[in-house]
Amino acid sequence: MAKVKGDILIDIEKCKGCELCIDACPQGSLEKSRKVNNKGYLFIVKIEDNCTGCTNCALVCPEGAITVYRKVDKEKKQVAKITNVTSDITVTVNE
Amino acid sequence: MNEKNMIDEERHYSQVIEEESVCTAENIVYEKPSVLLDTPMHYCPGCGHGVAHRLIAEVIEELGIQNETIGVAPVGCSVFAYNYLDIDMTEAAHGRASAVATGIKRVFPDKYVFSYQGDGDLAAIGTGETIHTCNRGENILVVFINNGIYGMTGGQMAPTTLPGMKSTTSPFGRDTQTMGAPIKMTELIANLPGTYYVTRQAVNTPVNVRKAKKAIMNGFKYQTLKKGLSFVEIVSNCPSNWKMTPRDANKWMEDNMFPFYPLGDIKTPNKEN
Ligand code: SF4
Ligand code: SF4
Ligand code: SF4
Helix, strand or coil: CCCCEEEEEECCCCCCCCCHHHCCCCCCCCEEEEEEECCCEEEEEEEECCCCCCCCCHHHHHCEEEEEEEEEEHHHHHHHHHHHHCCCCCCCCCC | CCHHHHHHEEEEEEECCHHHCCCCHHHHHEEECCEEEECCCCCCCCHHHHHHHCCCHHHHHCCCCCHHHHHHHHHHHEEEHHEEECCEEECCCCCCCHHHHHHHHHHCCCEEEEEEEHHHHHHHHCCCHHHHCCCHHCEEEEEEEEEEEECCCEEEEEECCCCCCCCHHHHCCCHHHHHHCCCHHHHHHHHHCCCCEEEEEEEECCCHHHHHHHHHHHHHHHHCCCCCCEEEEECCCHHHHHCCCHHHHHHHHHHHHHHHHCCEEEECCCCCC
């Protein structure tokens, strides 16, 4: 199974703390911070490392404050296959 | 703590760039469109206007028509729409956006022209302009944001306010005996032969946002066919004047607005003409 890893960046100065992204996130990755931004809003932070990069939070954000990233990690599978063949080969995974 | 340290700490707080981060340019799957400027929007937290603006910007960017598009901003909460969209825009007198858009389209028939109007603008003071623009079948797109209340002026009753809904000018709830029933503008203008595509959407959930984007995309594309007016209503919220949190406002909208203003296409090119 290819591993999907997502992440988001939140522009905390744009965020107005409306919490709509919290409701939209199927993973429950988001929560309100206890800090305020320069406008005085409690902005949003990612509290869990389980984001799948589904873009739901960004779609409902009225401020366009969220950028979503997703990476499908195919290399891991490859590494497992090769090491089964012979133990002499050392495999380095490129970034 | 000086300002720079505070900013650094906040950055850390919002989990910016770690070492094995996937946050690199090639992994971007969703980003704010560049047609939507970085100017902070004046809308209240959670207001649907922000999403609607972003969808229009996304469509313009995807169609590559940034230089070919002219927008008309209304009077109401979205009066400053031209500050947020990186396209040519003009401001119309209250309710007259579709009339102004008509003029622009007739002078520049090959440009993409749209008006962006709220319910007070389009359904109250601009009813006449709206109906006649639709009836003439101008080849423009009208984006109608319906939140059932006058937002900018402080929550007065609009023609679209639901029966029984409280506003500052209907403090005991809208009484349809004395105040009339809400006008369903979208159904009304769908009956006119000049309209080509009429639909009602919302922007409260990711699914609805995707559908609304599709509708706006159609509205822009159909302009090239020159077969009539496209009308996209977006049922939206007004947390401030509904006096609710954005989350509650969206819930209230689902429970009360959607049954009265059902979502979906009302007139599509395949169904009729
Ligand atoms: S991209 Fe999807 S999973 Fe990740 S934070 Fe946003 S809504 Fe949650
Ligand atoms: S939806 Fe956008 S503005 Fe609202 S809390 Fe989330 S990041 Fe902030
Ligand atoms: S008053 Fe209502 S419609 Fe206007 S910006 Fe605020 S929430 Fe949005």
